[in-house]
Amino acid sequence: MPFRGAFSVLFQQNTIIAEVVFGLVLAMTAVAVAMSWHRKRHGTEPSRKEKSFRMELSYIGGLLGVACFLIVSSFVQNARDFPDAPDPAMQVQVTAYQWCWQFSYPGTRVIAGGQCEGGKLPTLVLPTGRTIRFDVTSRDVVHGFWIPYLKFKIYAYPGHVNTFDATFYHPGRHIGRCAVYCGLLHYEMDFNVQLLPPAQFDRWLRARGGSPAALRRAV
Amino acid sequence: MTTRISRPLPQRQVPGDRAGLGEWLLSTDHKRIGLMTMTVSLVLLYFNGSLALTIRAQLAQPGQSILSPQMYNQFFTEHGSGMIFTVITPISVALGVYLIPLMVGAPRIAAPRITLLGFWFIAFGALCLIWGFLTPGGADAGWWSYLPLSNSIYSGGPGEDLWIAGVFLSTAGTLMQGWTVLWTILRLRAPGMTLMHIPVFAWTQIANCLLVIAAFPAQLAAMAILALARVDPQAFHSNFWVFGYQQLFWFYGHPVVYVMFFPFVGCAAECLQVFSGVRWFGYSATAIALLVFSTGSMAVWGHHLFASGQQVNDYFSLTSIGLLVPAGIEYFGFLATMVQGRHRYTTAMLFAITFFLQFLIGGLTGILVASPAIDYHLNNSYFILGHFHYTIFAGSFFGFMAGFYFWFPKATGFYLSEAIGKVHFVLMVIGTNVTFIPFFILGYIGMPRQIASYPAGAGFTTLNLISSIGAGFLGLAFLVFAYNVYISLRRKAPAAANAWGGFTLEWATSSPPPRFNFNLQYPIPKITSFAPLLDLWERQRDRAKAASLGDGRTLGEGGEGEAAALGEQLPPPDGPAAHPPGRGGEHPPGVGQEQSPRTPPRQE
């Protein structure tokens, strides 16, 4: 659920470590170049120490430490992404096909779909503040359901349903894209995500002939 | 007629050293087979590179149609497939085919005919892959060719069949060469060449070939499944086959990227130690680390499927992050060797150092996406493209260039131009960084991969334009590289047997080596460590010091004679480490003093 949060925590952590490591290696390389220049200027022979068991062992220890830290971090954030969630407030069915999307709201007959060509993208309308269960599948080949704003994607397989829960907190409009190459018009297979405050979402649903109560009961 | 390895045949009795196309195409000389494989792959490198340049031209601006979407999809399919199956992977093993027998003191490779068969399979595989362009529709299912997209319903026509054929043949070919290289290292070493005396490069080939032989059969099975799915798509339509294929494919697909890495670390390591004038630091740790790295690489493939919703993500996250431990050990060796040395900044050395730095960017971004919570966002985005182009292109390929400039004199007997080489190097550094840094940002802000164009309002335009400008530099760099090879082969600046003051056995024989690698004129010297020629030079230097100090010590072991006979193979008498810095001129100084009697004196 907290995909955005988990992503930023880990991304920040990893990026800092990566920058430090790269900086260190770059610095050591510069030091090496300087030491070599120094040797050439003073005509000294290069140093001939070929191994140091103690140094290697402590260095390996350091590496293992970093690895353990990163692994634990990864486990913690991954678990955070998929908690034993309470029952969701509503469900959405996402069906991918070559080359567009169909979104349906079980319990109602409301469907949003389209052809995606010429920029006429279908819009997935969702309420904020409620836990939404997504059921993602495909009609033909493997596609990928990606909402960059959510920092999350999941593949859509034919003959298989992938399920995940998400909660949005701020209204807004975002883009969604197909994230697995699926043929000729894969590049046009985008969709819109419209996040509405709950009252507005209920109004939108009713205007389409759906009942918010039915939507809640269908979970 | 059987001859023991320690008494190779005299030069003039040897068959199979003749010129002529037929002699090459039917050769059982591992050097010729290795060179043929690498030549085919280098030609394909240029072909697949031009596909990439066209792709970058298309993506420089939004909504372009230099290529129709159908053709664009074929272009990136072939670019990825071609580069992986027919360029970098075959080069990585073919380097071993060429170098390993020389490095371990063997007169030939184990099973030369299987090695030759490997070359033919790779060449025919490449033929099939490219043939696809001539068929309607071509192969446009991407380089992974996931089911059901790649079955006969969604990808009809012979193009995809040819793709499957091409992948099967080239993978089988590389598999065969991987076997014979490993077999040679394990079973055909010269006396005294224990496994702790083989060069660092040879250890990388052990790790490499273990991966090849363990993982490549899975790809053959995957291709068989694809072929069957094209005969009967309905039988292979269930999630079991769709996801099962993905598991099988990536079981090969991850090790193959380490196959595209290990030998190039070896190339860079050899260059680094020779041009620093010191032995590689932490040889045993590196050897063990490589073995552990090799095993580890088998266990991480699931990270390509983190976002599939069907993978055991925690395990693969653990193993993927865990790989930083053996990788870090390699880097320790790199830094410690560099820090101790007196450097000669030849083109090969520049490429080697830059390999380690640029590969690191790729490696660190890899550790980043080894956490599923990050990969849920970045999977299949341009971030991943940035990651693997840094590891394979800005990384491994630089290692290959280091090895190319380093061993070109050995293989041909002529130096590549250092001046042109440095221009090539600078263009490559600019090109790779300007092209691929934007990819990380593009992926982060939400640009998916394998798309024929992007909409104007998406915020991707400027970065794509910058990247395409960088690609222009890369195109230029490759033209310069081709020119360097051409002009150097015409100019024929002769290279001595030990062209750079190298440490390992291939430098003890002539440039180019004789048919069975060593002979009476160039015998295998005494093997005392993984840097036998450096040991030899040090022994000679110590004896010379002792003699000049006049302390009455005799020159034991026929040392003087040994040194004199091998005068051409030794690092230059003033010492590989004590070279004055290059004059900025074309060749390392001191080389002129070790001309073999058969090559004319070098003209400046």
Place this chain on the structure above:
Amino acid sequence: MLKRLNAMRKRVHITTPAGILVFWGVTNALAVVLLAGIFLADFTPDFQDKDPFVSGYLIIIIYGSAAVFVFLVSLIVWLIRHRDPYLRGLREPPGMAVGATVTFAIGALVFWLGLAFGGRWMSVLAAVPFVVAGALELFAFFQKARA
């Protein structure tokens, strides 16, 4: 403690061909066991609707078979070498045997091209170069045996 580790390290002989293969096999086996363990423990799925076979059992099978395959072929190679020590010598294959190799490659190409272009019947044409390759190989073998 460091000294004892060092001494242990010197006694471990993984740097022989057999040692390398055993080390590699053992480390891979450990990885497979870890995989099985985590898969079984983790099987309250991250995502729901995971199919245990493709998500777990299949990959253990693939991984395990790969390692077994390597050992099997290594064993075969070792047995061949073990039986015939004179294979260590400097013997070049006769020209006819090299011809057999290339003919075999052509056969493989024709087989796959047949699958791509002409349906299964065209692949049957590949039998011709395969038979020729086999014949050349046999001739070469008998030639060597006679020599």
